[in-house]
Amino acid sequence: MTTTDTYTGGDVRLTGISKSYGSFTAVQPLDLTVPQGSFFALLGASGCGKTTTLRMIAGLEDPTTGTVHLGDRDVTDLPPYKRPVNTVFQSYALFPHLDIFENIAFGLRRRGLKSVKKQVGEMLELVQLGDKARHRPHQLSGGQQQRVAVARALINHPQVLLLDEPLGALDLKLRRQMQLELKRIQTEVGITFVHVTHDQEEAMTMADTVAVMNGGRVEQLGAPAELYEHPRTTFVANFLGTSNLIPAEVAGTGSEVVVTAGGGKLRLPGERCPAGARPGGRLLVGIRPEKITLSHADDAGAVPDGRNRITGRITDSSFIGVSTQYTVDGPAGTGLQVYEQNIERDPRLVPGAEVVLHWNPAHTFGLDADQDIA
Numbered sequence: 001m002t003t004t005d006t007y008t009g010g011d012v013r014l015t016g017i018s019k020s021y022g023s024f025t026a027v028q029p030l031d032l033t034v035p036q037g038s039f040f041a042l043l044g045a046s047g048c049g050k051t052t053t054l055r056m057i058a059g060l061e062d063p064t065t066g067t068v069h070l071g072d073r074d075v076t077d078l079p080p081y082k083r084p085v086n087t088v089f090q091s092y093a094l095f096p097h098l099d100i101f102e103n104i105a106f107g108l109r110r111r112g113l114k115s116v117k118k119q120v121g122e123m124l125e126l127v128q129l130g131d132k133a134r135h136r137p138h139q140l141s142g143g144q145q146q147r148v149a150v151a152r153a154l155i156n157h158p159q160v161l162l163l164d165e166p167l168g169a170l171d172l173k174l175r176r177q178m179q180l181e182l183k184r185i186q187t188e189v190g191i192t193f194v195h196v197t198h199d200q201e202e203a204m205t206m207a208d209t210v211a212v213m214n215g216g217r218v219e220q221l222g223a224p225a226e227l228y229e230h231p232r233t234t235f236v237a238n239f240l241g242t243s244n245l246i247p248a249e250v251a252g253t254g255s256e257v258v259v260t261a262g263g264g265k266l267r268l269p270g271e272r273c274p275a276g277a278r279p280g281g282r283l284l285v286g287i288r289p290e291k292i293t294l295s296h297a298d299d300a301g302a303v304p305d306g307r308n309r310i311t312g313r314i315t316d317s318s319f320i321g322v323s324t325q326y327t328v329d330g331p332a333g334t335g336l337q338v339y340e341q342n343i344e345r346d347p348r349l350v351p352g353a354e355v356v357l358h359w360n361p362a363h364t365f366g367l368d369a370d371q372d373i374a
């Protein structure tokens with residue numbers, strides 16, 4: 001075996017890690033644990049520091065402060081080739097003059113192994129390219145080339161695979177296929193994948209845990225559904241899909257928080273509110289568009305008790321096949337988005353119609369109104 005001999009596996013643990021370039025801080029001091037065997041995504045807009053974080057795990061970038069541990073082992077001062085990690089980049093960086101078999105075998109041959117057929121064969125099977133062994137890279141599609149790059153990185157049995165926007169060069173359809181493919185490969189090999197992307201859908205589809213980064217900091221860390229349903233900052237709420245954020249004032253706190261918004265009252269679970277919420281304080285009440293039901297004002301009496309409700313007027317509607325997206329003028333001129341499945345479309349729901357928006361209070365979240373909305 002190679003440099004991974006003494007490595008026993010374990011979590012990737014970043015402690016107080018930061019990176020500055022001169023006076024500019026690309027990554028603020030960060031504590032982060034990536035559980036062994038997980039598919040972990042670093043998600044954020046361009047320039048937020050996700051690639052720099054990944055490169056510090058790889059050893060391609062020296063941290064300004066902090067340490068990197070792989071399991072119990074401090075690898076902060078180890079050069080990249082001595083770490084049990086491998087990186088797949090967006091540019092597949094395959095050798096054009098070598099066929100696919102030899103591209104994948106490269107790492108083994110460099111270590112002086114002569115008998116590589118079995119291992120390369122297994123890797124070709126894993127990435128489902130058994131019939132392409134003797135092709136050259138230029139004869140493969142972008143998705144196939146990317147799979148070769150993954151196979152080439154996995155053949156050395158790294159404990160952690162780092163993926164830096166690996167699907168960035170692919171068209172949308174291929175991207176979606178490769179997301180599922182990478183997820184399947186990760187499940188099959190069972191090692192830790194740390195995946196950098198700016199695409200929220202990609203992170204949500206693939207990862208068990210997502211760290212949403214903004215301005216060199218992790219804003220929120222959690223399972224995709226947790227982040228989507230319970231964002232804790234306006235940045236996370238807006239970065240992961242569409243959010244309706246309604247300005248409100250806290251009327252009462254407890255296990256259930258009551259707020260006034262546009263003259264009406266809304267309720268939300270106490271644990272979904274910022275810790276400092278006090279009566280009289282300002283809050284943004286959040287609700288995802290697909291959680292809202294739209295009823296014509298004439299049917300307001302039929303809305304079940306116990307639901308949050310506000311009234312408004314439809315200003316716009318777009319039919320998009322499976323659903324219709326409505327814009328509704330809500331309290332204090334808020335333009336609210338509502339997505340309704342087109343199962344039984346109410347023909348009265350057209351621009352100009354007075355409507356009631358109602359939803360289960362449990363789906364509501366509260367955000368600190370004084371944060372910057374990124």
Ligand code: ATP
Pocket residue numbers: 021024026044045046047048049050051052053198
């Ligand atoms: P992208 O998706 O565009 O790659 P990112 O979130 O991965 O963005 P990083 O590449 O980590 O961002 O860069 C974070 C910040 O650090 C950026 O503002 C970038 O310009 C800056 N930066 C990165 N490398 C250097 C460097 N070698 N010298 C100076 N600044 C750098």
